[in-house]
Amino acid sequence: MRPVRIVLSAGALLVVLFAVAVGLLWARQESLIFPVRHEGVPVAAGGIWQVGRLHVPGAGQLSFLFADGAGDPIGPAVLYLHGNGSAARFTATLMDRAARAGVPVLAAEYPGYSANPGAPTEASLRATAEAAAEWARARWPGRPLAVVGESIGSAPAVHLAATGRVDRLVLDSGFTSMTDTIRHHLRWLPAVGWLNRHPMDNLAALRAAAGPLPPTLLLVSSDDPVVPAAMADRLAEAIPASTVFRSARPGHPVLHGDPAALDALLAWLRRAGSLPSQARMG
Template sequence: MRRPVRVLLWIVGLAITAYLMVLTLLWSQQQSLIYPAPTKLNPLTGGFEHVTYRTSDGLDLAAGYRAGERGKPTIIYFHGNGADWVSSVNATDRLVPMGYGVLAAEYRGYRGNPGTPHEDGLYRDGRAALAFLATRGIAAGDVVIIGNSIGSGVAVQMASEQAPQALVLISPFASLRQLVGEKMRWAPTGLLLRDRYENAEKIVSIDAPLLLLHGNADTLIPDTHSRQLERLRDDATLVIFEGKGHDLAWHDEAEEAVLSFLQTLDKRGNAQ
């Protein structure tokens, strides 16, 4: 065999080996890539009760809860993957003064909680959070579910299992599988990805008012995902925020949009 051909085959073999090694690394490390739980914890905030609830697989999860005024719905807030439940308190600080209750839900493996995060596990965590509210006398119909970023996957699943008063998704994806495929077109992500969070498949069957919020400068999850979800629901309300990125949930404009949406629901309910 001529030397140039041998060199070419060697280069091709090396490239294939490197590619397979990268795929192996992605497969083995995907949980830490999808769920980068913060190592630096947000400082505790006042006004919230520290509560614990047990999941169906036996984990005791610590979270934060603040009861609302009588007659007001309670918000259950599922945060993004790089945050913790205290960030949910900050993201609802304009809603609490208006009388809404808030359960700042937490996940396994976050903020010192036991367990390792994964899709089925986070769904179990969400169900445990809703069950906790039930022990406080709060029915699903009196709950507004809010999900930010990867929390949108938990929020959509919970809304598909329960019948909440409303569903709010902030910077959501149509599906994690789709998003990762868009980011890594060179890899067979459909085969590699274990956690998928198929929001688009589930959202069509959810019978609850839907608010979608997204920033058009979001480089992590493009606003095309919220636009895709809106097209699946004729009754959805979509608000696009000019110049806002993936930190939209902590901007006053986002909270004001949620508040306006909830007040509209309150008025509609009082008129019936």
């Protein structure tokens, strides 16, 4: 009987350890989904970049960065929504060449990031994106508005596109959903859809869009350690007017690791700038 008791005890221990692991993932998922928030480094002006502020319900006054650009007065403006480990100041560094080439850029910052009040959640990222899009429309009237969603920023970016708040959509290393991404990395974890409080279902949002989706550029690495390239293909299938740029360089996200991707983005924006606005405001 002793071997049986040992097996049963070992089995019970494994069940307990598994339950503890699942409980920790449930309780600490915000710190896992939003791991590096740069709380100790407030948003600060520098060079051509100025600090702007906007009110986000449930969070308060959020600081962000913007550059007005000085190029074609009817070319697209860009709203950039960064990934979960980045910050507005890194967006400004990345997009500085674009801004100096005349493209107006708003580098959004999330609640709980860079000394901003509030906390990052799926809902607060959406609210931030909506307020930032409204601010950009007022700051640069008459210009088409393109939103760039980087990694987790793809979720609020898709929300803007699916609800008709922007004229162009760019997804850098975008996922089909956060739930799918968690399943990809934690294959042993059951009931991910139930455990995850931030589903960020981009594919469902695109398919449920009330009107035509805007012209879209997808930036994808064939060797992305975070978001499988196959997810970009599924997103492209859901967007009729989509173009896919495939980077030969490994990494995540694409724009931060492949200078050719920024060239492709700027060229695409110039071409897309000649297209009529599709935003359905109101």
